[in-house]
Amino acid sequence: MAQGASALAKQNSVPEVSFIEKIKPHAELIAASISGILIAAGWILSKGDSETASVIAFILAYVIGGFAKAKEGIEATIEDKELNVEMLMIFAAIGSAIIGYWTEGAILIFIFAMSGALETYTMNKSHKEISSLMELQPEEALRISDGVEERVHVSELEIGDLILVKPGERIPSDGKVARGQTTIDQAAITGESIPVSKDSGDDVFAGTVNLTGSLTVEITKRNDETLFQKIIQLVQNAQSEKSPSQLFIERFEGTYVKVVLAVVVLMMFVPHYLLDWSWTETFYRAMILLVVASPCALVASIMPATLSAISNGAKHGILFKGGVHLENLSHLKAIAFDKTGTLTKGKPEVTNLIVADGLDRDDVLLKAASIESHSNHPLANAIVKHSKDKLGKELVHPESIEDVSGWGVKAHFENENWKIGKADFVGRSAAEAFSDGAAVKLAAEGKTIVFIERNGQLAGLIALKDVVREETKQAIDLLKSEGIYTVMLTGDSQNTGKAIAAESHVEGYIAECLPETKVQELKKLKEQYGQVAMVGDGINDAPALATANVGIAMGEGSDVALETADVVLMKNDLPKIAEAINLSRRMNRIVKQNVVFSILVIMVLIASNFLQLLDLPYGVIGHEGSTILVILNSLRLLK
Incomplete structure (x- = not known):
C-alpha cells in the first residue's frame, strides 16, 4: 500500500508555481485592500495641513482600486456598444472628485472593488469543482506490450491497449478489467462515497482510484472520449451557458443604464431651478443618484446563484448542461420514465x-x-x-x-x-x-x-x-409528494408494464412503446401538463429525451442518451432527480430574494436622496452593501 500511496502522490503532484501565479487569482482583492489603506491615509492627511498629499493618496486609491472594474467596463462598452454598471460607477466617482468629495468617491471605488473581488471569488469558487476534477486524471499510464511495461502519456493510449494499475493509483483512462480484482473509489465520477468491487469484465473509469488489488485494464475509449472528459466538458459548457433570467437582466441592464444617465443629467439642472437648490447641492444629489440607482445588486442577483448551484450539483453527481435546464427543473409538472435500466436494473x-x-x-x-x-x-x-x-x-x-x-x-x-x-x-x-x-x-x-x-x-x-431498483419506489414517492405526475413508457407487454408500474409506484404506464411512440406520448404529456421531463438511458430513449422540456439521462447509459440529455445523473440513483428539482427550486427562490431585495434597496435609496436625507457615503454603503449581501446569499447554494 505504501508503494501505491507514493504512486498516487506522484500522479497527483502539482508543479511548483511562481509567486505571481499564486497571487493572480487574488489580484482584485489585493488591489481593493491597498485602495482601502490609501483612503485611510488620505483621510488622515486631510485632517492636517497636507491637502496635496491627501489628494495624491485619494487619486492613487482611485487608480489602484478602480483599474480592474474601469478596464472591464470600458472594454465591455466598446465591445457591446452599450453602457454598463461599471461605467456608472466610474462617472459617479469622477463626479464626486470634481465637486471636492474625494473621500466619498474613493470609498465608492473601494467598496465597488471589494464587491467585484467577492463576485470574482464566487466565480472561482464555482469553478473549483471542475478545476479539482481536471487535476484528478493522471497524465501517464503503464502500458503492457508483449510483456514489456512502458510508461506513456495517456494521449498515446489506443483502444485495446493493456495497462497496469497498481493499488493506490488513479485509473488513467476508461476500460474494462482484463485481469485482477479490486475495490474502486468512484467518488470523482458518481459522487458515491462507498468503494465498488470490480472483477474481470467490469467497467472502470478514468479519474477513479484503485484501492486494493493490482489490475490489468483493457482500454475501451480514447482519452478524449472518456466519461471523465465528458463530465469536464459538460460542466464547462454549463457554466458558460446563461439562464433565461440572466439573459433578460443583461438585456435590461443596457436600457436601464441609459435611463439612469438621462435622469442624472436632468437632476443636475432641474432641482436648481424648480426647488431652488444650490448648484453644489444639485450636482451632489445627481452624483448620489448615479450611485444608488445603479443596478449592481440586480445584475449580481442571478449569475453567482446559477454557478453555485451548478457546482453543487457537480459535486453530488448531478450534471446540468446549462442554467436554462437548472431553472426549468423547478417548473416540472410531470416526469416520464423509461423502464429498462431506469426504473429497473x-x-x-x-x-x-x-x-x-x-x-x-x-x-x-x-x-x-x-x-x-x-x-x-x-x-x-x-x-x-x-x-x-x-x-x-x-x-x-x-x-x-x-x-x-x-x-x-x-x-x-x-x-x-x-x-x-x-x-x-x-x-x-x-x-x-x-x-x-x-x-x-x-x-x-x-x-x-x-x-x-x-x-x-x-x-x-x-x-x-x-x-425494479431498490431506490425506485423511494424516488417515485418523493416526486409524487412534490405534486409531480409520474408515468412509465416501456416497449414491454401490457402484463409486464402493469406489473412493473405497480411495483415501482408510478401513477401511469404506457406499454408496447416504440421510440416514435414515446415521442408522441411525451407531446401529449406536454399538452396536458406543460413542463415535462423524460428520464432514460438507452439509444431508443434519445428522441424522447430531446422532445421533453428537460431530458434526464442515467450516467451508466448509452453515449447517445448522455449527449442528448439536459441533465445527467452520474450514478444511476433516481432519488437524485428529486434532489436536482429541490436544488433548482432553492436557486430560483434565492434569485427571487436577490431581485426583490436589490430593487427595494434601490427604491429606498433613490427616495431618500430626493428627500435630501441621504449623504454620499451612506448611499455608497447602502448600494454596494446590497450587492455584497446578494452575492453572499447566492453562495449559500454551494452547500
Whole structure:
C-alpha cells in the first residue's frame, strides 16, 4: 500500500508555481485592500495641513482600486456598444472628485472593488469543482506490450491497449478489467462515497482510484472520449451557458443604464431651478443618484446563484448542461420514465424455480444452467448466474447441443434428452397445466417464463424478471409528494408494464412503446401538463429525451442518451432527480430574494436622496452593501 500511496502522490503532484501565479487569482482583492489603506491615509492627511498629499493618496486609491472594474467596463462598452454598471460607477466617482468629495468617491471605488473581488471569488469558487476534477486524471499510464511495461502519456493510449494499475493509483483512462480484482473509489465520477468491487469484465473509469488489488485494464475509449472528459466538458459548457433570467437582466441592464444617465443629467439642472437648490447641492444629489440607482445588486442577483448551484450539483453527481435546464427543473409538472435500466436494473434475474414432483431441484437447475451457458442471451446469462450463486457447483457439459432458432435449445446428457425454451417448444397445453397453472400466474406478474423438458416430460420452469431498483419506489414517492405526475413508457407487454408500474409506484404506464411512440406520448404529456421531463438511458430513449422540456439521462447509459440529455445523473440513483428539482427550486427562490431585495434597496435609496436625507457615503454603503449581501446569499447554494 505504501508503494501505491507514493504512486498516487506522484500522479497527483502539482508543479511548483511562481509567486505571481499564486497571487493572480487574488489580484482584485489585493488591489481593493491597498485602495482601502490609501483612503485611510488620505483621510488622515486631510485632517492636517497636507491637502496635496491627501489628494495624491485619494487619486492613487482611485487608480489602484478602480483599474480592474474601469478596464472591464470600458472594454465591455466598446465591445457591446452599450453602457454598463461599471461605467456608472466610474462617472459617479469622477463626479464626486470634481465637486471636492474625494473621500466619498474613493470609498465608492473601494467598496465597488471589494464587491467585484467577492463576485470574482464566487466565480472561482464555482469553478473549483471542475478545476479539482481536471487535476484528478493522471497524465501517464503503464502500458503492457508483449510483456514489456512502458510508461506513456495517456494521449498515446489506443483502444485495446493493456495497462497496469497498481493499488493506490488513479485509473488513467476508461476500460474494462482484463485481469485482477479490486475495490474502486468512484467518488470523482458518481459522487458515491462507498468503494465498488470490480472483477474481470467490469467497467472502470478514468479519474477513479484503485484501492486494493493490482489490475490489468483493457482500454475501451480514447482519452478524449472518456466519461471523465465528458463530465469536464459538460460542466464547462454549463457554466458558460446563461439562464433565461440572466439573459433578460443583461438585456435590461443596457436600457436601464441609459435611463439612469438621462435622469442624472436632468437632476443636475432641474432641482436648481424648480426647488431652488444650490448648484453644489444639485450636482451632489445627481452624483448620489448615479450611485444608488445603479443596478449592481440586480445584475449580481442571478449569475453567482446559477454557478453555485451548478457546482453543487457537480459535486453530488448531478450534471446540468446549462442554467436554462437548472431553472426549468423547478417548473416540472410531470416526469416520464423509461423502464429498462431506469426504473429497473436492466438485467433479468431469476425470481422463481418450480420443479416437477420427484425430481432433484438442484440437478434440474444445474443441467438447465449448463445448457444455457452455451448461449449469450440475457435470460440464459441470468440462469447461469443464478445457478452459480445458489449451488456454487461447476457446470457440466452436455454431450451434444442444438440451438433451435426462435424456440429454444436441445441438449443430451448421457441417457437424458433435455429441452429448454418457450411453451410451444415443450408443448403449450402441458406448459399451461404445469403446477396448477403456475406459468399463467407468473406471466401475469410481468415475468418471462422458460420451460424445461426432460425425456419428453415437463421437468420444471424458471421465471425471470427485470427487477425494479431498490431506490425506485423511494424516488417515485418523493416526486409524487412534490405534486409531480409520474408515468412509465416501456416497449414491454401490457402484463409486464402493469406489473412493473405497480411495483415501482408510478401513477401511469404506457406499454408496447416504440421510440416514435414515446415521442408522441411525451407531446401529449406536454399538452396536458406543460413542463415535462423524460428520464432514460438507452439509444431508443434519445428522441424522447430531446422532445421533453428537460431530458434526464442515467450516467451508466448509452453515449447517445448522455449527449442528448439536459441533465445527467452520474450514478444511476433516481432519488437524485428529486434532489436536482429541490436544488433548482432553492436557486430560483434565492434569485427571487436577490431581485426583490436589490430593487427595494434601490427604491429606498433613490427616495431618500430626493428627500435630501441621504449623504454620499451612506448611499455608497447602502448600494454596494446590497450587492455584497446578494452575492453572499447566492453562495449559500454551494452547500
